Amino acid sequence: xxxxxxxxxxxxxxxxxxxxxxxxxxxxxxxxxxxxxxxxxxxxxxxxxxxxxxxxxxxxxxxxxxxxxxxxxxxxxxxxxxxxxxxxxxxxxxxxxxxxxxxxxxxxxxxxxxxxxxxxxxxxxxxxxxxxxxxxxxxxxxxxxxxxxxxxxxxxxxxxxxxxxxxxxxxxxxxxxxxxxxxxxxxxxxxxx
Numbered sequence: 219x220x221x222x223x224x225x226x227x228x229x230x231x232x233x234x235x236x237x238x239x240x241x242x243x244x245x246x247x248x249x250x251x252x253x254x255x256x257x258x259x260x261x262x263x264x265x266x267x268x269x270x271x272x273x274x275x276x277x278x279x280x281x282x283x284x285x286x287x288x289x290x291x292x293x294x295x296x297x298x299x300x301x302x303x304x305x306x307x308x309x310x311x312x313x314x315x316x317x318x319x320x321x322x323x324x325x326x327x328x329x330x331x332x333x334x335x336x337x338x339x340x341x342x343x344x345x346x347x348x349x350x351x352x353x354x355x356x357x358x359x360x361x362x363x364x365x366x367x368x369x370x371x372x373x374x375x376x377x378x379x380x381x382x383x384x385x386x387x388x389x390x391x392x393x394x395x396x397x398x399x400x401x402x403x404x405x406x407x408x409x410x411x
Contacts, residue, residue: 220386226331227336227382228330228383228388228392228396229330229381229382229383230326231329232320233323234377236260236324240357243361244357251333251339255330256331257328257393257403260327261326261328262324263322265318265322268317268321269318271321272318282310283310286301286310287309289366290370293367300370301370301373313370316373317375321375328396330403337382340382341384343356343357344358344380345357345359346358348366349378350363350364358378
């Protein structure tokens with residue numbers, strides 16, 4: 219049976235979060251909700267590491283392109299005029315490339331966070347992935363105002379401060395990918411929790 223008190227999730231402070239000096243604040247927000255950091259490291263990722271972090275399946279890439287098309291439709295922008303194509307697969311490849319470039323542009327901070335329903339709790343603390351829609355009181359809502367319309371017009375990824383695994387299965391995969399078999403994940407009890 220799964221122990222929901224000791225669920226683990228993967229979190230990565232992205233380049234804009236590191237450059238804004240928010241790593242400590244991000245950790246503080248998790249810890250104040252009785253989550254604990256059981257692994258933590260700042261590192262400079264390689265393009266290959268980031269390329270392998272993000273899915274390469276055509277369906278996932280098309281979804282990125284479809285999101286871009288949806289944003290452009292919402293704001294009355296012609297994707298073909300703005301980006302040279304309105305093909306969802308081509309747009310998805312373009313956005314994925316911007317994402318990889320963004321993620322290698324500065325050091326990142328990777329961590330494993332543990333606690334009660336950690337996957338869902340961390341995502342709630344982070345806020346929705348589009349900062350301009352994130353609620354105040356969340357990390358993204360308090361510290362970012364970026365949007366896909368702006369990012370696409372500047373040919374870059376949306377800067378949303380932090381990555382957090384979406385599901386327990388994704389968390390397990392990402393923890394294994396980013397921390398491997400290194401013995402850097404700790405088990406300890408917090409005071410008062």
